[in-house]
Amino acid sequence: MKLASLKQKIQACCLRGGFVVLTVSFLLASTSLAQLADTRIAFASDRNLDWEAEIYLINPNGKQIQQLTEQPKGDTEPAWSPDGKQITFVSYRDLARIPKRGILRGEIYLMNADGTNPINLTQSPRRADGHSSWSPDGKQVAFTSAEPLNEDTLADSDIFVMDADGGNPINITNHDALDQTPDWSPDGNRIAFSSSRDGNWEIYLMNTDGTNPINLTNHPAKEGRPDWSPDGEQIAFTSDRDNNLEIYLMNADGTNPINLTQHPAEDDRSSWSPDGTRIAFESYRDENWEIYVMNADGANPINLTQHPDWDYSPSWGPALTLSVSPGGKLATLWGKVKHVNTYGGR
Secondary structure, rough: HHHHHHHHHHHOOOOOOOHHHHHHHHOOOEEEHHHOOOOOOOEEOOOOOOOOOOEEEEOOOOOOOEEEEOOOOOEEEEHHHEOEEEEEEEEEOOOOOOOOOOOOOOOOEEEOOOOOOOEEEOOOOOOEEEEEEEOOOOOOEEEEEEOOOOOOOOEEEEEEEEEEEOOEEEEEEOOOOEEEEEEEOOOOEEEEEEEEEOOOEEEEEEEOOOOOOOOOOOOOOOOEEEEEOOOOOEEEEOOOOOOEEEEEEEEOOOOOOOOOOOOOOOEEEEEOOOOOOEEEEEOOOOOOOEEEEEEEEOOOOEEEOOOOOEEEEEEEOOOOOOOOOOOOOOHHOOOOOOOOOOOOOO
């Protein structure tokens, strides 16, 4: 039984007997914690000796950290496959710079969940690729791809969709503005993304073929990095509408935006737990980028990593016992492997 359905049944029982509700609610919470104990959070960190970004895993309780990649040119932005067996990520290992230009160029790689068998999926020597998102059936991957404008700026970024083996890449936005950070809906029918096409960074929603783009946020602030809830009812995102970066939550139609983090430090890049009860995110509230986990309503934020080097880009992997889906300028997104504290590339 899916978590959302169970919650509805519990709410219905509330009208008939409070004691039963309290008992079932306790069991629900216990079951959730047990399921999350079998999940892992992938993230990027600069904690290795070369101070380059690598992909790590950590348990939701902050224990058992495991390093998956080890490359001198940096790996970042992990994204779990729906079955939890593979991870896509952005790597700079094949070519550090676009030929005859000064811009770092990332590519989308695929590896097993234990870090073995890394494969270059995009192999695009003239483009910069970043931020991948899997379709719920695991057959396709959406990602951002950009062309260089000059020595310091990437431009004309679009959302592409390719087969999970890297085949058949298709530009589905093909817009003059910057389109970035796609996130596939749990039902597989839509893709949320951030775009500057209205002269300001906003969260958009479109069909998986790029048709019918709709502006969800319509706000003068900068909005970016959409992240679907596992039940498809809500979207978490990053916004600076309160004068610094915060994690917000809105309904999937853009209504009822709520500031979840409400902290003077910057909070960014959310990732839902597979049961929808918690959200991982990166925060600078300890004067250092760290991975935090909070309840889905923003309560009880906990620092998981607690390391003097930067930890960022969390991606919460699926629980194999759950039937759920995973969840500025481009120069700052791909221009440096080191995490940049700006709003670029949202």
